[in-house]
Amino acid sequence: NAGVTQTPKFRVLKTGQSMTLLCAQDMNHEYMYWYRQDPGMGLRLIHYSVGEGTTAKGEVPDGYNVSRLKKQNFLLGLESAAPSQTSVYFCASSYYGESRNEQFFGPGTRLTVL
Amino acid sequence: GENVEQHPSTLSVQEGDSAVIKCTYSDSASNYFPWYKQELGKRPQLIIDIRSNVGEKKDQRIAVTLNKTAKHFSLHITETQPEDSAVYFCAASIFVMRSQGNLIFGKGTKLSVKP
Numbered sequence: 001n002a003g004v005t006q007t008p009k010f011r012v013l014k015t016g017q018s019m020t021l022l023c024a025q026d027m028n029h030e031y032m033y034w035y036r037q038d039p040g041m042g043l044r045l046i047h048y049s050v051g052e053g054t055t056a057k058g059e060v061p062d063g064y065n066v067s068r069l070k071k072q073n074f075l076l077g078l079e080s081a082a083p084s085q086t087s088v089y090f091c092a093s094s095y096y097g098e099s100r101n102e103q104f105f106g107p108g109t110r111l112t113v114l
Numbered sequence: 115g116e117n118v119e120q121h122p123s124t125l126s127v128q129e130g131d132s133a134v135i136k137c138t139y140s141d142s143a144s145n146y147f148p149w150y151k152q153e154l155g156k157r158p159q160l161i162i163d164i165r166s167n168v169g170e171k172k173d174q175r176i177a178v179t180l181n182k183t184a185k186h187f188s189l190h191i192t193e194t195q196p197e198d199s200a201v202y203f204c205a206a207s208i209f210v211m212r213s214q215g216n217l218i219f220g221k222g223t224k225l226s227v228k229p
Binding site: 030031033040041042043044045048050058059090094096097098099100101102103105106107108 | 120123146148156157158159160163165203207209211213214215216217218219220221222
């Protein structure tokens with residue numbers, strides 16, 4: 001099993017450009033999440049999904065959109081990138097836990113917006 | 115909403131010493147407290163967690179304690195080794211069995227273990 005994978009690993013954008021980050025999981029997990037990680041700020045939730053066809057806003061959703069058309073995939077879109085969106089983006093997934101809510105993270109995407 | 119404070123932001127210890135990282139949370143409804151470890155350039159991974167019906171949990175050299183009254187929980191690492199060097203994140207959430215609950219993370223503690 002590959003677990004959680006993310007595409008691409010690195011990307012450099014110019015201000016105003018758009019892009020889509022792809023997250024895929026092969027663990028049949030119901031829940032999926034997108035986080036951004038900035039120095040000294042921890043992991044902040046952007047958007048999440050509790051199942052195929054559903055999405056919801058997290059702590060810092062402005063400037064991002066998401067879609068979950070298939071259970072195994074969760075896409076994060078930046079319509080008009082800004083330098084403030086320079087960050088490392090992590091996708092995660094989790095399952096129906098009986099006693100815990102363990103989130104499995106992907107390897108991350110490092111995005112630079114110039 | 116929930117707010118999680120984590121201290122210290124950096125911690126340096128000598129190999130073999132103990133390390134303690136502390137977190138406080140604001141929402142008394144939170145009942146699930148995991149700790150994640152992130153090695154340099156890697157993804158965060160769960161290392162230990164505790165639910166509010168338990169005061170302490172241990173797994174080899176790591177342990178977590180929870181004080182519900184004071185709303186704080188701590189990670190204890192004994193006999194530290196160089197491979198313990200990493201950023202550690204605490205988190206809090208409201209856990210309902212077989213349901214979804216968002217994790218609110220602290221800002222992280224960078225632990226350095228000097229050989």
